Amino acid sequence: MVGLAFNSIGRFAQGGILRDRMIPRLLEADPEALLGDDGLDPEAIRDVAMQDEKPGGHGDRAGAVAALELAAWDLNAKLADEPTYATIARRHGTAANDSVSVYAAGGYYYPCDADGDGSARQLREELKRHRDMGFDQFKIKVGGASVADDLRRIEQTIDVVGTGSQVAVDAHGRFGFVEAVSLLGAIEPYGLRWFEEPGDPLDYALNAEVTARYPGSVATGENLFSVVDVANLARYGGMRPGLDIFQMDPGLSYGLTEYVEQIALLENAGFDRSQCHPHGGHVINLHLVAGLGLGGCEAYPGVFQPVGGFPPVCSVENGRISPPPAPGFGLELNPGLSGYLEGLCA
Ligand code: MG
Numbered sequence: 001m002v003g004l005a006f007n008s009i010g011r012f013a014q015g016g017i018l019r020d021r022m023i024p025r026l027l028e029a030d031p032e033a034l035l036g037d038d039g040l041d042p043e044a045i046r047d048v049a050m051q052d053e054k055p056g057g058h059g060d061r062a063g064a065v066a067a068l069e070l071a072a073w074d075l076n077a078k079l080a081d082e083p084t085y086a087t088i089a090r091r092h093g094t095a096a097n098d099s100v101s102v103y104a105a106g107g108y109y110y111p112c113d114a115d116g117d118g119s120a121r122q123l124r125e126e127l128k129r130h131r132d133m134g135f136d137q138f139k140i141k142v143g144g145a146s147v148a149d150d151l152r153r154i155e156q157t158i159d160v161v162g163t164g165s166q167v168a169v170d171a172h173g174r175f176g177f178v179e180a181v182s183l184l185g186a187i188e189p190y191g192l193r194w195f196e197e198p199g200d201p202l203d204y205a206l207n208a209e210v211t212a213r214y215p216g217s218v219a220t221g222e223n224l225f226s227v228v229d230v231a232n233l234a235r236y237g238g239m240r241p242g243l244d245i246f247q248m249d250p251g252l253s254y255g256l257t258e259y260v261e262q263i264a265l266l267e268n269a270g271f272d273r274s275q276c277h278p279h280g281g282h283v284i285n286l287h288l289v290a291g292l293g294l295g296g297c298e299a300y301p302g303v304f305q306p307v308g309g310f311p312p313v314c315s316v317e318n319g320r321i322s323p324p325p326a327p328g329f330g331l332e333l334n335p336g337l338s339g340y341l342e343g344l345c346a
Helices: 012-028 042-049 059-079 084-092 116-134 147-161 177-190 204-213 227-236 256-268 283-292 335-344
Strands: 098-106 137-142 167-170 216-219 297-299
Touching: 012 042, 012 059, 012 297, 042 059, 059 256, 084 283, 084 297, 116 137, 116 147, 116 297, 137 147, 147 167, 147 177, 167 216, 177 204, 204 216, 204 227, 227 256, 283 297
Parallel strands: 098 137, 098 297, 137 167
Antiparallel strands: none
16 A cells, blocks of 8 residues: 655755746746846846736745755856856945855764774764865764763863864754753853754744753754744744844855845844854855855855755865855765756757
8 A cells, every 4th residue: 555645735855946937937927127237137036937926935935946046146157258257246345255164064873882982983083084175164963862871971171272262063943941951051161162953943932931941052044945934933932133044045045135035133122243154064065154254154065965065175274265256156076966967058
């Protein structure tokens, strides 16, 4: 016997959304309506792609629009023969910063081996590997083991990297209110860089309870996909100006145009764009961080290949990295991606 179902109507996977609705709208639009001063107008691309779409229901649609909108930024930068961060900075009147802070995310739970210490050994090896690559800020997982085990992992990490202020912890939204709050007192003495996604990303009341009780930074936002989601986080999430970290990811939330609107909303609410550290360790977000003058960028060394990570021309030095100087985002410089992209563009 086979159980059959489907998820919904009209909210199919990103490929379907693009092929059936958004790309036809763009092809039918007056070409002039899609052009701006620098080539394609990314805001118009988003607006035409979103014609007749209902509010809300972000899901896969937010990613589908982002792919179109971000491709316009890559193309415009290539037309101007410059790296995309320079195009972004000019368009948005920001001071481009071609050297940005970057941290190594990872800190996975590794399986124990026969002597029972394999997990700790592999965590240490991972951290040393990232440190040797030039990283000086790190992020590890918590919430997947007992509190005692997680505290041990935090201590092992600090032992390798130096201080708690170089270490962030990410709970991936796992904790309920009681668990989240009970961990706060235990981790507070370490002076960690930030505590990420303590609870469900849409549980703003829980987030507000955590920020009210925890003097250190709290990070969240990678699972928010629209300006309205961010408005609700700013209104109800207890986020503190100058302290907490916003991690919205333009590639998951309608692209750069929508992301800039999110930043404007935060700045109007008293936050600073240096509090923005977009989720997603890849070269597109590296350009956005540099072009918009944000706080910093995430990296996932060695994983999520071939789209993850940065081209070999980008090396990490003292915890900082620069976007590739080639025109566009430089996705073609990723060795694992270049052949595929050549085939796509042929
Ligand atoms: Mg995270």
